Amino acid sequence: MNxxxxxxxxxxxxxxWLRTAIFLVLLAAAMFYTLHVLSPKYDYGxxxxxxxxxxxxxxxxxxxxxxxxxYAGVNTNVLYEEYGIASYNLCSAEQPxxxxxxxxxxxxxxxxxxxxxxxxxxxxxxRDYTSSGRIIMSTYGIRSLENRIGAIRAxxxxxxxxxxxxxxxxxxxxxxxSVTAEDFIYPLTNGGRGQDWKGYIEEDxxxxxxxxxxxxxSVRQNLNAREEEYARKIFALAQEENxxxxxxxxxxxxxxxxxxxxxxxxxxxxxxxxxxxxYNDPSLHYGLRYSTDFADWQHLNVKGSMTLSRQLGxxxxxxxxxxxxxxxxxxxxxxxxxxxxxxxxxxxxxxGIKEVEP
Amino acid sequence: MSILSFEFLCxxxxxxxxxxxxxxxxxxxxLLIASAVFAALxxxxxxxxxxxxxxxxxxxxxxxxxxxxxxxxxxxxxxxLLTADLGTMCFLKYYPSLMGLNWILPLGxxxxxxxxxxxxxxxxxxxxxxxxxxxxxLLFVGYFLQLPQGPISSWQELAGQxxxxxxxxxxxxxxxxTLMAWGYFKKLVIADRLAVTTQALLTSESLPGWFVLGGxxxxxxxxxxxxxxxxxxxxxxxCMLGITLPxxxxxxxxxxxxxxxxxxxxxxxxxxxxxxxLYPMSxxxxxxxxSKFAGRFLGKKTARSLPSALATLTVxxxxxxxxxxxxxxxxxxxxxxxxxxxxxxxxxxFKRMSTALHLPRKGWMTPLRWLRTMxxxxxxxxxxxxxxxxxxxxxxxxxxxxWELTGFAERWLTVMPTLEWVIVGAAIAIxxxxxxxxxxxxxxxxxxxxxxxxxxxxxxxxxxxATLVFGCYGSGVDSSAFVYTQF
Numbered sequence: 005m006n007x008x009x010x011x012x013x014x015x016x017x018x019x020x021w022l023r024t025a026i027f028l029v030l031l032a033a034a035m036f037y038t039l040h041v042l043s044p045k046y047d048y049g050x051x052x053x054x055x056x057x058x059x060x061x062x063x064x065x066x067x068x069x070x071x072x073x074x075y076a077g078v079n080t081n082v083l084y085e086e087y088g089i090a091s092y093n094l095c096s097a098e099q100p101x102x103x104x105x106x107x108x109x110x111x112x113x114x115x116x117x118x119x120x121x122x123x124x125x126x127x128x129x130x131r132d133y134t135s136s137g138r139i140i141m142s143t144y145g146i147r148s149l150e151n152r153i154g155a156i157r158a159x160x161x162x163x164x165x166x167x168x169x170x171x172x173x174x175x176x177x178x179x180x181x182s183v184t185a186e187d188f189i190y191p192l193t194n195g196g197r198g199q200d201w202k203g204y205i206e207e208d209x210x211x212x213x214x215x216x217x218x219x220x221x222s223v224r225q226n227l228n229a230r231e232e233e234y235a236r237k238i239f240a241l242a243q244e245e246n247x248x249x250x251x252x253x254x255x256x257x258x259x260x261x262x263x264x265x266x267x268x269x270x271x272x273x274x275x276x277x278x279x280x281x282x283y284n285d286p287s288l289h290y291g292l293r294y295s296t297d298f299a300d301w302q303h304l305n306v307k308g309s310m311t312l313s314r315q316l317g318x319x320x321x322x323x324x325x326x327x328x329x330x331x332x333x334x335x336x337x338x339x340x341x342x343x344x345x346x347x348x349x350x351x352x353x354x355x356g357i358k359e360v361e362p
Numbered sequence: 363m364s365i366l367s368f369e370f371l372c373x374x375x376x377x378x379x380x381x382x383x384x385x386x387x388x389x390x391x392x393l394l395i396a397s398a399v400f401a402a403l404x405x406x407x408x409x410x411x412x413x414x415x416x417x418x419x420x421x422x423x424x425x426x427x428x429x430x431x432x433x434x435x436x437x438x439x440x441x442x443l444l445t446a447d448l449g450t451m452c453f454l455k456y457y458p459s460l461m462g463l464n465w466i467l468p469l470g471x472x473x474x475x476x477x478x479x480x481x482x483x484x485x486x487x488x489x490x491x492x493x494x495x496x497x498x499x500l501l502f503v504g505y506f507l508q509l510p511q512g513p514i515s516s517w518q519e520l521a522g523q524x525x526x527x528x529x530x531x532x533x534x535x536x537x538x539x540t541l542m543a544w545g546y547f548k549k550l551v552i553a554d555r556l557a558v559t560t561q562a563l564l565t566s567e568s569l570p571g572w573f574v575l576g577g578x579x580x581x582x583x584x585x586x587x588x589x590x591x592x593x594x595x596x597x598x599x600x601c602m603l604g605i606t607l608p609x610x611x612x613x614x615x616x617x618x619x620x621x622x623x624x625x626x627x628x629x630x631x632x633x634x635x636x637x638x639x640l641y642p643m644s645x646x647x648x649x650x651x652x653s654k655f656a657g658r659f660l661g662k663k664t665a666r667s668l669p670s671a672l673a674t675l676t677v678x679x680x681x682x683x684x685x686x687x688x689x690x691x692x693x694x695x696x697x698x699x700x701x702x703x704x705x706x707x708x709x710x711x712f713k714r715m716s717t718a719l720h721l722p723r724k725g726w727m728t729p730l731r732w733l734r735t736m737x738x739x740x741x742x743x744x745x746x747x748x749x750x751x752x753x754x755x756x757x758x759x760x761x762x763x764x765w766e767l768t769g770f771a772e773r774w775l776t777v778m779p780t781l782e783w784v785i786v787g788a789a790i791a792i793x794x795x796x797x798x799x800x801x802x803x804x805x806x807x808x809x810x811x812x813x814x815x816x817x818x819x820x821x822x823x824x825x826x827x828a829t830l831v832f833g834c835y836g837s838g839v840d841s842s843a844f845v846y847t848q849f
Contacts, residue, residue: 020532027819034823038831171368173836180831181781 039172041187042179044141051194052094052203053107053145057114058191059092063334064115065326066091068203068252069104069238070123076303077254078121079313080202081342087317088328090338091121093203096142100134101126101234103143106155108238110146112245119324120242120249124280127227127235127269128262134159137174144172158234200341206306206349207299213257215294220285224271225264235269239276248324249273251280255292255312256302281319283312290315306349363403365510365595366549366835373400374599381603382530389527393501393603400506404469411468412504418446419478420499423485427492440486444479451475456687470509472684476634478503481517483638490517498525507596511589513610513630516637520607528604536818537811538601543825544796544807545594548587550833552789556584558834559786562777564747564757569773574761582743583790586614589628598807608633613797618731620701620738631684635677643673663710671706675699685746690754694745701738785832 045051052075056064066089068078075095083089094111096103108120134140143155156169168174179187186193194201226232242249251273253266263284270280282288290311297308304312320326329335363370377396381389401409422443429436451471458465481502484490493499502521508514563569563577590611597607610629617623624632643649649669657665675696682695705712721727744761745754774783800806810818 016532017530020530020535023815027815027822030819031823031826034827035830038827042831167368168836171836176830177834177836181779 037190039144039175040190040192041183042175043144043172044138044175044179045187045192045195050096050142050145051192051201052092052096053110053142054192055194055199055201055203056092056094056111056145057147058199059115059337060334061114062116064090064092065118065329066121066320067108067111067115067117067119068093068095068121068123069099069108069111070095070121070252071099071125072097072205073125073254073256073302073304074121074123074252075203075205076207076299076305077309077312078204078252078316079206079306079309080204080338081345082310082313083317083320084202084329084335084338085342085346086314087321087326088330089317089320089326090329090335091202093205095123095203096139098129098136098139099126099142100129100131100139100159101231101238102158103134103139103155105234105237105241106143106151106158107146108241109154110148110151112241112247113148116245117247118326119320120247121252122235122238122249122280124251124253124266124269125256126231127265129231130228132228132230133161137169137178140169141175143169144175197341197344200337200344202338202341204309204345206309206345207303208306209299210296210305210307211298211300212296213294213298213301216257216286218286220263220282220287222267223264224268227265227268232269232272235272236276239273239278242278243276249276249278250323251278252316253280253282253284255284255298255304255308257294257298281316283315363400365592366546378599378602384527386527386529390498390501390525393505393524394497397501397504397506400509401469401504404509405466407466408468408470408509411471412474413500415447415450415474415478416500416503417496418443419482419503420493420496422482423490423492423499424494426482426485430488436486440482443482447475447479447482459687470511473508473512473514474503476514476631477508477516477520480514480634480638481521484517493517493521495525501525507600507607510596511592513593513597513608514634515608515630520605523605531604533811534604535602537805537807538598538603540807540810540818540822540825541594541598541601543598543822543829545591545596545598546833547789547825547829548591548594548793550591550829550835552786552793553584553588553591554834555782555786555789555832556580556587559778559782560584566777569777570764570766571761572765573773573777574757578740578743578757578761581747582740583793585743585746586611587793613801614739615736615794616732616797616801617735618728619705619735620698621705623735623739624698624702631681635681639680640670640673640677643676644670649673661710664707667706667709671703674706675703678702688749689751690745690748693751693754694742697742697745789832 043050066083068074068080068091070093072095075093078091078093080091080093083091092115094107099107104122104126140156140159143152143159146152146155153166153170157163157166160166160169186196191199195205227235239249251270263282266282266284270282273280283290283292291314292308292311297304297311299305299308329338363373373396377392380396381392384392398409401412422439425439426436426443429439454465454467454471457463458467481490485492493502498521501524502517505520505524560577560581563573564581566573593610597609600607608630610631612626612629614623614626617626646669649672652669652672653665656668659665660668676699678699679692679695682691682693682698685691685694715721716723741758744758745751748754748757778786796806803809810821
């Protein structure tokens with residue numbers, strides 16, 4: 005700065021820099037809010053990560069990490085209502101392992117789950133990078149720059165592209181034509197579910213499917229190298245944090261025949277002492293009806309999620325030492341979430357447990 | 363590094379902080395280093411070319427000053443220097459396009475070449491002192507903000523400002539920042555949105571004539587928003603550093619004559635050609651002889667105007683060719699040249715006619731004169747962007763045929779969704795409103811800088827957020843480079 009500065013000019017410059025700083029803060033706030041309004045929300049968006057920050061620290065016992073088949077299949081309300089399991093779905097649509105890895109790293113900053121369930125669906129993905137912007141935008145829920153940058157850089161091939169996602173250009177361009185009143189509400193309403201929501205997203209439709217007629221065998225086929233790289237990172241992270249992990253393969257009729265990739269993932273997981281449950285094996289009878297329990301070609305509907313979650317809850321209680329949190333004041337938000345959900349879906353019933361497919 | 367990129371914004375922020383962090387005497391060095399970095403990032407061709415032109419200009423100017431007592435030798439040297447300077451530019455600019463080669467040309471070559479040529483001519487004429495410090499010449503030629511698309515400044519306008527450090531003036535900083543933000547709005551929200559629209563309107567063969575005409579009107583607005591937006595960015599940032607760059611646009615759509623239009627459009631280019639081509643040609647001995655000769659056949663007044671009309675025709679042909687090496691450029695230049703030359707030669711007739719018909723200069727004639735001017739401007743645009751004269755004529759025919767109104771709404775929406783039309787329409791309305799206010803009350807950014815923060819900040823925030831949300835930028839969005847960067 006100029007050495008021969010008069011006191012009047014000094015004050016003038018001080019006021020200028022002060023006003024500039026305040027303006028920049030205001031600009032940052034305005035941009036933050038604009039990005040909030042324009043960010044993709046709910047199912048494929050950033051909500052489950054964003055809402056995890058609003059859960060009390062170390063309150064999640066079972067953290068489910070994965071794709072849309074996991075957020076539509078693992079019914080956190082059923083797990084709590086029927087088994088007292090405090091679970092949370094940290095999932096987004098088509099979430100590859102590289103996003104899961106950074107999302108998990110971020111989640112473990114505030115949560116110390118007793119178990120991590122990892123959805124095996126990404127084992128079927130054959131892409132080296134994430135080409136779909138909406139999937140990359142799901143990383144916007146991650147608050148820490150380190151993990152967000154890591155996730156975005158893992159998604160795209162070039163740093164230039166990563167920079168655009170980091171600066172949220174795609175958000176700014178893609179949403180203004182479909183903004184609703186709900187988008188302006190801060191914090192996120194999570195599709196009207198509020199902050200008690202635990203990441204389960206129900207699918208209401210019913211789509212008829214036939215039970216796949218094949219036998220799950222042990223044939224393996226290498227999964228995509230990058231998916232494998234990040235799956236290994238996830239396994240190593242769980243080991244490092246000393247948190248038990250289990251793979252979970254959700255029912256997925258159209259992909260049932262591609263089980264060789266899932267087998268490969270199971271064998272990789274075995275190297276880390278990690279096992280899993282394959283609910284996509286048609287020979288496994290837990291009451292799932294292919295004719296009524298699917299919303300589309302891969303997602304369970306409400307009824308299907310209840311059926312699966314009842315079995316999952318029973319399996320988890322049998323395999324792990326999970327506490328029953330029902331009645332615990334600290335877990336009231338789970339009760340509120342479940343109550344709210346059951347009030348919306350009173351007529352839905354599970355297809356039953358151990359019921360044999362006709 | 364595009365001036366629309368995030369990297370460029372970071373670069374500007376770093377230069378701004380560095381400029382005001384160092385003592386006054388070191389501030390020109392910051393500009394020199396910034397210019398060197400910018401040129402290097404633009405490619406070695408740019409950096410090398412700027413360095414060569416600067417050294418030729420520096421050495422040439424010193425020699426020209428030394429030869430001031432020997433006009434013939436000085437003139438010969440000047441001719442040599444201009445041939446080297448302008449000749450290299452012409453070679454690099456036209457040879458590849460004539461031969462179908464794909465050369466990487468130095469960024470801003472035309473602009474800094476004209477600038478250096480103007481300086482050498484001024485030194486020869488004794489209107490500028492020859493600079494002894496080569497680094498000052500280097501900064502004058504390669505000042506990074508002028509590289510993308512000018513303006514073309516004279517030595518007298520710019521060199522002095524660049525060679526001294528400027529104190530931070532809050533009003534300048536705020537007004538410059540506002541002008542910059544407004545420039546980005548014009549470029550990203552209006553010009554780049556219209557780039558997509560006009561592309562759709564002007565390349566579709568199934569749209570009726572008045573859609574094509576609409577496309578040409580929007581293209582004209584786009585060109586203005588694009589070029590003047592870029593100018594606002596560089597002028598605004600320079601203003602933040604305390605440097606005043608010449609204005610390149612003065613609301614051309616408010617012109618009521620073609621001559622006024624060209625005094626308001628690409629002002630620095632017009633000024634350069636006026637100063638170094640038009641006046642010397644008009645006032646040359648040849649011009650006087652021509653005037654004398656023509657006086658025998660034409661009236662005295664007309665004959666007196668003939669050299670000036672011919673010089674104007676030449677200047678516009680050169681301006682046309684300066685844009686690109688194509689026949690369209692010749693048609694474009696000839697169109698304006700003939701129009702301007704005719705208006706000079708026929709001025710006495712027009713005056714007599716106006717007097718006889720009692721036509722006022724102002725009042726109700728103003729909108730008519732404006733309409734006439736805009737129609738003439740519009741007509742020239744048919745040859746401004748088409749690949750050749752035939753394509754220009756074809757587009758002109760298409761614009762005035764098949765004025766089918768049925769299915770208007772459906773066709774309207776095939777070009778762009780309704781919301782996009784609303785955004786473009788609102789942005790253009792804001793642009794014209796701002797121009798109208800500036801025309802009546804002076805520069806809005808300067809006025810805004812002096813207002814309370816309660817008015818200034820919301821306006822600035824609105825401009826920035828609107829640009830971020832509605833601007834076309836980033837991959838996957840049809841953002842385009844500045845149109846005038848290619849020239």
